[in-house]
Amino acid sequence: MMWTRNKVNADLIEVLKGHAQVDVEITDSSHLVGDLSIDSLGVMEVLADLEDKFKLTIPDSMLGEVETVGDVAKAITSRLEKDGRLEA
Template identity: 60%
Template sequence: MTWNRETVHEELLKVFRQHKQTEIEVSETSHIVADLGIDSLGVMEVLADLEDTFKLTIPDEALREINTIGDVATAVLTRLEGDGRLQG
């Protein structure tokens, strides 16, 4: 499947809404742990969902740089672009 930036962002927000543990609205600037209350096990579940959704692997070293949903978007977009599966 080929993705564009808008569909990637929509899908990311959908996945994070399913996993959030607080009533805070999910946005690009939401901090995964502090705002959404997702613990380390939850982060691994989110990661598995994202890898299944986008058919990619996010390496463990990339997780060190991820704090917000925007950071996740950057990591996913970079990998999709590298695989030639990102339009626009």
């Protein structure tokens, strides 16, 4: 399946809605822990859901590199682009 950046962002937000506090606005600048109140276990669950959704493997080492929704989107699109599954 080919992905677009817009589709990645939309699907990412849908996944995060299932883990974030109810009625929290999710934007690119939202912090996973601070704004969405996703704890460390929740972050691991989010990553598992994202791996399933986008059919990719996210290394645990990436956890230290992502703080915001935008960081997660960038990591996913970068990986999809590397795999040849992101439309220009």
